[in-house]
Amino acid sequence: MSLNDGNNVDDNVDFQISECLNPKSPKSFFLFAGAGSGKTRSLVAALTDFKTNHGNKFILNNQKIAIITYTNAAADEIKQRLMFDQIFYVSTIHSYAWELIQLFTLDIKSYVQTKLIEDIKDLELAQSKSRNLQNKTSIDRARKIKTKTKRLENLINVTRFTYNPNGDNFKKDSLNHSEVIGITADFIANEILMQDIVAARFPIILVDESQDTKKELIDALFTLQKNKKEVFSLGLFGDTMQRIYADGKPNLGESLPPDWVLPVKKMNHRSNKRIIKLINDIRQDVDEQKQQPRKEKSEGVVRLFIADRATDKVATEKTVAEKMSALTEDKNWIESDNVKTLILEHHMAAIRMGFFGIFQPLYKVDRLKTSLIDGSLSTLNLFKNTILPLIEAHKTNDKFSVMRIIKTNSTLFDKKIIENSKDQLKHLSNINGYVTKLLALWDGENDPSLKDILHVIYETKLFPLPSMFKVISSRTKDEQSTFENLDTEDEEPNDEAIEAWDLALEAKFSEVSKYNEYLNEGSKFATHQGVKGLEFPRVVVIIDDEEAKGFMFSYDKLFGTKDPSATDKKNEAEGNETGIDRTRRLFYVACSRAEESLAIIAYSDNPDLVKTNAMTYGWFADSEIEII
Numbered sequence: 222m223s224l225n226d227g228n229n230v231d232d233n234v235d236f237q238i239s240e241c242l243n244p245k246s247p248k249s250f251f252l253f254a255g256a257g258s259g260k261t262r263s264l265v266a267a268l269t270d271f272k273t274n275h276g277n278k279f280i281l282n283n284q285k286i287a288i289i290t291y292t293n294a295a296a297d298e299i300k301q302r303l304m305f306d307q308i309f310y311v312s313t314i315h316s317y318a319w320e321l322i323q324l325f326t327l328d329i330k331s332y333v334q335t336k337l338i339e340d341i342k343d344l345e346l347a348q349s350k351s352r353n354l355q356n357k358t359s360i361d362r363a364r365k366i367k368t369k370t371k372r373l374e375n376l377i378n379v380t381r382f383t384y385n386p387n388g389d390n391f392k393k394d395s396l397n398h399s400e401v402i403g404i405t406a407d408f409i410a411n412e413i414l415m416q417d418i419v420a421a422r423f424p425i426i427l428v429d430e431s432q433d434t435k436k437e438l439i440d441a442l443f444t445l446q447k448n449k450k451e452v453f454s455l456g457l458f459g460d461t462m463q464r465i466y467a468d469g470k471p472n473l474g475e476s477l478p479p480d481w482v483l484p485v486k487k488m489n490h491r492s493n494k495r496i497i498k499l500i501n502d503i504r505q506d507v508d509e510q511k512q513q514p515r516k517e518k519s520e521g522v523v524r525l526f527i528a529d530r531a532t533d534k535v536a537t538e539k540t541v542a543e544k545m546s547a548l549t550e551d552k553n554w555i556e557s558d559n560v561k562t563l564i565l566e567h568h569m570a571a572i573r574m575g576f577f578g579i580f581q582p583l584y585k586v587d588r589l590k591t592s593l594i595d596g597s598l599s600t601l602n603l604f605k606n607t608i609l610p611l612i613e614a615h616k617t618n619d620k621f622s623v624m625r626i627i628k629t630n631s632t633l634f635d636k637k638i639i640e641n642s643k644d645q646l647k648h649l650s651n652i653n654g655y656v657t658k659l660l661a662l663w664d665g666e667n668d669p670s671l672k673d674i675l676h677v678i679y680e681t682k683l684f685p686l687p688s689m690f691k692v693i694s695s696r697t698k699d700e701q702s703t704f705e706n707l708d709t710e711d712e713e714p715n716d717e718a719i720e721a722w723d724l725a726l727e728a729k730f731s732e733v734s735k736y737n738e739y740l741n742e743g744s745k746f747a748t749h750q751g752v753k754g755l756e757f758p759r760v761v762v763i764i765d766d767e768e769a770k771g772f773m774f775s776y777d778k779l780f781g782t783k784d785p786s787a788t789d790k791k792n793e794a795e796g797n798e799t800g801i802d803r804t805r806r807l808f809y810v811a812c813s814r815a816e817e818s819l820a821i822i823a824y825s826d827n828p829d830l831v832k833t834n835a836m837t838y839g840w841f842a843d844s845e846i847e848i849i
């Protein structure tokens with residue numbers, strides 16, 4: 222690259238960061254720059270440089286650089302780019318926090334004990350003021366007091382706490398996610414010994430996406446840096462405009478100590494010119510930071526399509542893809558695999574791909590959410606990992622695979638069961654009959670419900686059932702009808718997961734195959750929030766508050782078709798952040814993912830007003846907006 226090619230105006234930033242990381246004179250820095258400015262790339266470049274210059278010394282001292290990322294996917298990506306070198310400890314904040322505290326059982330115990338005693342005291346005080354102990358809040362509060370008291374009593378039995386950064390942590394000796402962050406922040410901020418240990422093990426800590434990193438931990442790291450500045454450097458990477466989670470530290474970067482280095486980046490290396498202009502304009506009212514495109518970038522295409530909410534969305538989105546293909550002369554727009562569609566909530570993908578029936582009830586249960594989205598929900602495995610391949614093999618008349626799947630998964634083929642059966646031939650012929658009965662559910666063009674399938678499996682014992690399905694299947698006919706006619710107001714609430722499964726089991730089996738497709742082709746859809754740090758050539762941003770049903774963001778308010786609430790007005794008057802501010806930042810994140818062309822589809826009850834406002838903001842020209 223020549224020195225004056227116009228694209229390398231920010232090259233000095235990598236050099237500035239490398240200088241900060243010199244262990245002989247460590248400095249802390251704050252690299253905050255817009256989308257696509259190459260922050261992640263600078264992070265990797267500085268670390269690669271560090272490895273060459275100081276890596277051996279770190280290995281000898283058994284020291285590491287900690288790199289904290291926002292997601293596991295980002296951690297994997299950076300590990301790979303750093304060629305899995307052992308001097309880098311790359312992980313999410315939760316894994317890193319646990320790495321720091323896990324051996325301090327007694328200190329953790331004392332922290333948890335103090336916190337539980339305080340919580341119980343507060344709850345009991347609130348309960349004593351309750352006017353009606355039978356209302357939902359009081360009942361929930363009583364339940365919380367009971368659970369916390371039980372946990373307090375059990376603390377004495379804990380010999381070692383357990384924690385899974387990616388899991389649910391329901392065990393008696395488990396810590397939950399916010400406890401691990403709270404404990405780590407508390408230890409780092411207040412325990413001199415912990416500060417010594419962290420600075421000695423990790424003389425450099427770099428935090429990617431620091432605008433969204435838990436504020437208590439960021440504050441603790443600031444304290445650590447202040448106390449250990451001779452031997453420790455803290456590097457923060459991020460972009461205040463991309464703060465979209467409530468637990469990040471607002472105004473991060475204001476009033477930094479004067480000895481911090483503040484490199485500045487002007488370029489956006491990712492997007493075409495028109496897209497950069499759009500994100501500069503969205504950003505304008507916030508901090509006026511303007512980026513410049515790379516010289517060789519094309520103009521690119523941005524379009525805002527506005528449709529009535531009542532419209533057929535799948536058809537609308539297909540039309541948009543065709544229009545974008547014509548506008549950009551890019552056939553990839555009509556290959557759905559080559560377009561990234563950004564939805565607000567996962568259920569919008571479930572509607573579009575046709576597995577809403579299974580998805581929606583299960584997604585409502587907090588403890589099932591994460592595993593449902595990442596495909597690890599074990600209860601679903603019976604359908605997804607056993608029945609689905611079985612039926613696919615059956616439909617293609619692949620008898621060999623059918624038999625193999627049955628043999629691998631059915632307990633009826635257990636050696637012991639076969640040996641113990643009095644008439645082995647009969648046993649095998651029975652299995653054959655059970656398989657025939659199961660497969661008959663798909664006769665003709667039939668698409669059985671999950672409940673029908675479960676019923677046959679329960680009766681024949683062909684496959685082992687997860688306990689949830691055993692409970693549901695073992696209800697007698699009488700219990701079943703009582704259950705269906707339950708007046709839930711009068712009864713003890715059922716376990717919410719059982720209720721959710723009762724609904725999900727009504728779904729047709731074809732939904733399992735669509736859900737599986739969604740997991741395998743996770744590439745087609747992603748959420749506005751989930752794509753932070755990523756980039757795609759062609760992006761569709763779908764906007765529909767009603768379908769999203771969220772409460773954190775409101776595109777209707779951003780586009781002026783819904784008035785700000787009283788709280789928004791109060792927050793604005795007091796100089797606090799409003800829902801509109803949050804939504805603007807989310808919109809910035811979503812739009813800035815596009816490299817070549819970008820379509821935004823806004824569903825609204827008032828398309829004309831969306832158009833007028835979008836033009837008034839100066840975000841789109843008249844010719845770039847189409848009401849369809």
Ligand SMILES: Nc1ncnc2c1ncn2[C@@H]1O[C@H](COP(=O)(O)OP(=O)(O)OP(=O)(O)O)[C@@H](O)[C@H]1O
Pocket residue numbers: 254255256257258259260261262263460463489490491753754755756813
């Ligand atoms: N100096 C550079 N020269 C060429 N390409 C670059 C340069 N810096 C970054 N890029 C490319 O620009 C794109 C965006 O870079 P990167 O993902 O590092 O940006 P970012 O600042 O982390 O973005 P975001 O905040 O949106 O996540 C990537 O494709 C990257 O390879």
